[in-house]
Amino acid sequence: MDAEEVTTSPWDGLPVCVAGLGVSGRAAARVLAARGARVTAVDARDGDEQRARAAELEERGVAVRLGDGETxxxxxxxxxxxxxxRPDAPLLAAAAAAGVEIIGEVELAWRLRPEDAAPWLAVTGTDGKTTVVRMLACMLTAAGHKALAVGNVGTPIVEAVAEEYDVLAVELSSYQLHWSSSLAPLAAAVLNIAPDHLDWHGSMDAYVAAKAKIFAPGTVAVYNADDDTSTALAERAGGARRRAGFTLRVPRPGELGVVEELLVDRAFTADPASEAAELAALADVRPFAPHNVANALAAAGLARAFGVPPEAVREGLRSFVPDPHRIQHVADVAGVAYVNDSKATQPHAAAASLAAYESIVWIAGGLLKGLDVDDLVRSCAGRLRGAVLMGRDRHRIAEALARHAADVPVVDVADTDTGAMDRVVTAAAGLARPGDTVLLAPVGASFDMFANYPARGDAFIAAVGRLAAGDPRAS
Structure with a gap:
């Protein structure tokens, strides 16, 4: 190759610190090293797992420092x-004080995109992000596009942008958006906003401000017309190319919504004032629940913004396979439905789950992370047949039930051993009547008793299975 043909990467020789050896951190370190950057990856932990990860990175030319995540x-x-x-982590605080730019993996991926890169259809919100990007990917695939769901799910986004896709469905958390500055999706959706991660962001205003970054100039802003904050963010997005709302009501021009048993589009038709496109039937949404219908409409709005035809929206919903631990029907035992929504780890998510059923024995508890549950309990009190409480902060839920649902019977399970979930499920079965739903919607994080929310959900599924089989451990 002639000297004049040699191109230099802007990353060549750039000294970059990658903070954290998780999935996204390792992917960022690999990609940057391949681009010629001088990468140092750091992690405060120094165990066998971290050393194995370090060895893999060192083979790629990455310097790794374990046991010191502060310097x-x-x-x-x-x-x-x-x-x-967190932004106040010592290493990040030192970088900010020194004037060193701090970005996240998502911002890095945006900067690494080739000139002909696939457009992004982005999703954020307190709840429903993973479901929406997976629904969206199914719709895009049904339309014949080579698409991939990325971000907080699946393939690290810094690796996905180097592959040849027609379009990417990108899940973005408030953390990722906080560390982003230049990304501009073709279309983006804010699903809903409720208090969450306030310990990380420092305030509700800061949390909302991070979410607001997704409505970048030139982006089609897809917003939840039934959520005041989502609507306000879209209205304030002055540089948005256009706005499209989604609602569980009959849609107005410029919205997607529900008409009788159908999901319809009055935002992306040729004449929204007088024309509606039938997208799918309510029966095509699985699992069926009001908040999941909203998820389907949000995904449809993003797909339609990309030009996906109505029939592909329907086909995508029909091919979508729900992730486990999200309003997952486990079994019917003695006329009682058992539903696992272990992913409902804060009040907003639990409220959506509780609203899906008429008569509920509620299994709740865990780590509430300082979040208030009074409004949640007040809103669902009329649906409760009973409640079974577990986990460290169960007393706070019990106090809210005493204030707002004093006639609802409550069983307190203080156990934290491996058999605790069997006792929880048995207690719930004792309160339930045929036609009821025993609903695991914990409203709290799982770490007081389980490794994570999937482990908690798996424990519930196993306990329900033993109950159905008459196993003595479930009695």
Whole structure:
């Protein structure tokens, strides 16, 4: 190759610190090293798992420092942080004080895109993000596009942008958006906003401000017309190319919504004032629940913004396979339905789950992370047949039930051993009557008793299975 043909990557020789050796951190380190950056990856932990990860990165030319996640490597010109690192972490605070730019993996991926890169259809919100991007990917695939769901799910986005796709369905958390500055999706949706991660962001205003970044100039803003904050963010997005709402009501021009048993579009038709397109039937939404209908409409809005035809929206919904632990029907036992929504780890998610059923024995508890549950209990009190409480903060839910649902019987399960879920499910079965739903919608995080919310959901599924089989452990 002639000298004049040699191109230099803007990353060549750039001293970059990658903070964290999780999935996104390792992917960022690999990609940057391949682009010629001088990468130092740091992690506060120094166990066998971290050492194995370090060895893999060192083979790719990445310097790795374990056991010290606080000291900024000397000479660092850019920090790429993993989503879990708080802005006040010592290393990040030192970088900010030194004037070193801090970005996240998502911002890095946006900057690494080739000129002919696939457009992004982005999704954020307190609840429903993963479901929406997976629904959206199904719709895009049904329309014949080579598409992939990325971001907080599946393939790390810094790796996906190097592949040849027609379009990417991108899930974005508030953490990822906080560390982003230049990304501009073709279309973006804010599903809903409720208090969450306030310990990380410092305030509700800061949390909302992070979410608002998704409505970048030139983006089609898809918003929840039934959510005041989502609507306000779209209205304030002055640079948005256009706005499209979604609602569980009959849609007005410029909205997608529900007419009788149908999902319809009055936003992306040739004449929204007088024309509606039938997208799908309510029966095509699985699992069926009001908040999941909203998820389907949000995904449809993004798909339609990309030009997906109505029949592909329907086909995509029909091919969508729901993730486990999200309003997952487990079994019917003695006329009682058992539903696993272990993913409902805060009040907004639990409220959506509770609203889907008429007569409920509620299994709740865990780590509430300082969130208030009074409004939740007040709103669902009329649906409760009974409640079974577990986990560290169960007393706070019990106090709210005493204030707002004093006639609802409550069983307190203080056990935290491996058999605790069997006792919880048995207690719930004792309160339930035929036609009721025993609903695991914990409203709290799982870490007081389980490794994570899937482990809690799996424990519930196993306990229900033993109950159905008459196993003595479930009695």
């Amino acid at each position: 900024l490597p000397e000479g660092t010109g850019l920090v790429v942080t993993s989503p879990g690192w």
